[in-house]
Amino acid sequence: MIRTAGLVKNYGRVTALRGIDLEVPAGAVYGFIGRNGAGKTTTLRILAGLLVPDGGVAEICGRDVVENPRAVRAAVGYMPDFFGVYDGLRAGEYLLFYAATYGIRGERAAKLRDDLLELVELGDKREDFVDTLSRGMQQRLCLARSLIHDPPVLLLDEPASGPDPMARVKMREILKELCRLGKTMLISSHILSELADLCTHIGIVTGGRLVRQGPLNEILAGAAERNIIMRCNEQLPEAVKLVAGWPGAEIVNATKEQIEFRLAGGPADMAGLLRALITLGVPVTHFAQTEQSLEETFIQLAGEGNGA
Template sequence: MSLLEVKGLRRDYGALRAVDDVSFELEAGTILGFIGPNGAGKSTTMRILATLDTPNAGQVTLDGHSLVDTPDKVRPLIGYMPDRYGTYDDVTVLEFLDFFARAYGLQGRERARRVASVMEFTGLLPLQEKLTSALSKGMKQRVALGRTLLHDPKLLILDEPADGLDPRARIELRELLRALADQGKAVLISSHILTELAEICDTCAIIEQGRLLATGKVADILAQATGTAVAELMVRLYPGEEGEAVWARAERLLLEQPRVKQVAREGEALRVRLEHEGGAAGGWVDESAARVLAALVGAGVPVCAFSHRERNLEDAFMHVTKGRVA
């Protein structure tokens, strides 16, 4: 059984339906990217999952407990980090985290141990005596994440945690989140930076106008949406003295291969589009790539580099949403 199960979630604000029949699951040790344009219903859904809002319909179960019927039982299992989380200006990092540790009911040596452990994990120990108001945006996000981890929750709900961070801070945040998942925590994270999510998420859920359009791995979402699995190969050539004749011969040969639907030249390489009817199951990509490479080498085409390009989260998002409006 999944740690988190969401079934038929609905939230209305008067005539506006912000969340419309949303259902998905999240297992322990997994990072799920929650993706959608502004106003899609991401933050509303996350607030409901954090017990800060009540749905009009649907059920949410966390570790076997109903979030709707028994919110007090599930709150200790949840760590929620909103998109705009402030820190108090007149306190140090240590004082800030210690205050929230007390609020979570931690006492004595256990409280001190837990605060120290969180500061070490988030890299805040050298800054423990520094005022939170003097911290950079990235360090403030670390403090906010540390507060979220103090009570050792099973589920982390992070709403746009990378917003406004510099490249180094984003990389460090990704490493922290991956480490948390490796510890067995389930992580639900939203972001507008799709390349960020693609690098850390195991699965994704795409929402638009309050409706969940697709869930799963990127390749599976694309295959479900089109009924056709798609992959791309990049083939670099060394034309030598033959020049353009090599490019023309290679392109002609590639288009003769099964599952090759398109060949386009990009600089010193050819981008080869492969398609396979019936979804993404099986090792068809490796099989097709091996056949293509063998054909090129067998025909004497001078291949100097050959690689497989995974279709990414941006491809899936643009294909599934298509700018739908209510």
């Protein structure tokens, strides 16, 4: 549904994108993760048809964003991080205004307005002026605006930035409902814990380069460093010595009955170390990898990208 190949964008002497190759399958909720200035917003603006790339290709639903911008804009709902709102309009009028820009008027527009306000939990705010709404409500109103023409693809730039925790929870539940409705979403955000709860796929961008992308579970499972907890009936100095001297292993903490350590590599490295411990005669009762958080994976992979 969303594809870029070798995407490049320069701002004068500054290169914002250095060959982004993005792949977002249909129905995916794709978390686009990166530090400020990594290139996330520039990528979304190109995909929305608001910026022209200096190199490479960007496509939405198989249509080139430069060669066929009208078709692309019809297929995309774009929610920017910082958005302009018409403060003198009521929330309902705001949606009717944007419906009219897509040629939607009359009873159809009125039904869309009411349905979308209910979807974003603003049904009771239809007659309220936009400038009286909280930031979280304004963000949900902007999300409703991006849905007014029922696009299959949503480009959401920091949709949960700023609001209080309850507002973020509401936004996350709305996005989950859109996922159930079959929307394909590319979401830029720095609230990594919430993306882990929501996304099916992630892409990690740093310095204008995409350093890793794929299904979320594969990214987390494929991290180079694994945190492992090992327990045994009796701690043996030989066990600590073996783990400490094992290639790619680093002990984080060791108690009388437990060793916590990091291990570089994959399942084969874990199996090799466990086999060595058993051969040594260590009475191992628990040996398992702990779940690595999205934040830890991002820090690790972003660091690798900076070092590249």
